Amino acid sequence: MSMDIASIIDIIPFKTILAGLLFLIYWVQAFFIIYHLIRFGIGPKPKIIALVFFVGSIFLTMVVFVVLGQFAFDFSGAGFNFSLPNITNIK
């Protein structure tokens, strides 16, 4: 059984990996901000800011994932030919 690079690339769920990495990195950093504001913030202001950041982060993450879900990555062709279908030559 022989598998060329193109077919291996087809199997790898790039979108899921990218989304997972993005989600993990962002939310670990977001946790640090929320933790610091609630743990060390004095008075109500830091807590309100933590809440605004949390709500905004959820909203933005959801929008990014929805757009990412609609986005198509095309890893076809010989070797590692990375092409995005949305960049089209219209001439």
Add this chain to the structure above:
Amino acid sequence: MDLSIFKISKYTFDGKKSYENVSILVYRHWITIALSMIGLLLALFLPLALYYIAKSFFANYYNIESIFWFCYLIYMLLWWFALFYNLTMYFLDTWIVSDHRIIDSKQHGFFKRKVSELNLAKIQDISVEIKGLIPTFLDYGNLEIQTAGTEPKFVFEQIPHPSRVKDIIMREHNKYVEAHKGDIEVHELSKPI
């Protein structure tokens, strides 16, 4: 659901004693964060401006609209993070004046935090420095507290209304000295051993 932490505050902080009351909580003046906020605002619109310039040049060759908006959304996520990172650093850089001590709390990044405190009895001299045109108009500057001996000065940096803060510190210092003759903590004397 208890939402009191968003409305009322007892100004509690790490190591606050049960008998301690916070007189004033001081942040840096808003102008110090306003400059970075303006920079961030420009950073939000800069890719949009570049995109529309690029579009006018390459419109005949490539359709990059969808890839741009996708990248811009990820950029916005990073921008949102940068905005709140700045706000976090601003709100965690505080000075607390209580009726017993002064606490200087500084946050340098997520994992570097410096907290120093000064007992009100150790205050020897307080000076206010307002230097420059904008600080004079907006009434912000540095407040320096000289302590006994060779200890370094305790500095409140770029705080709003430093003279008013100085008056509050002096008032608290006088009250503390009056109530704690011989620098003995009267509240801890009554505690059972």
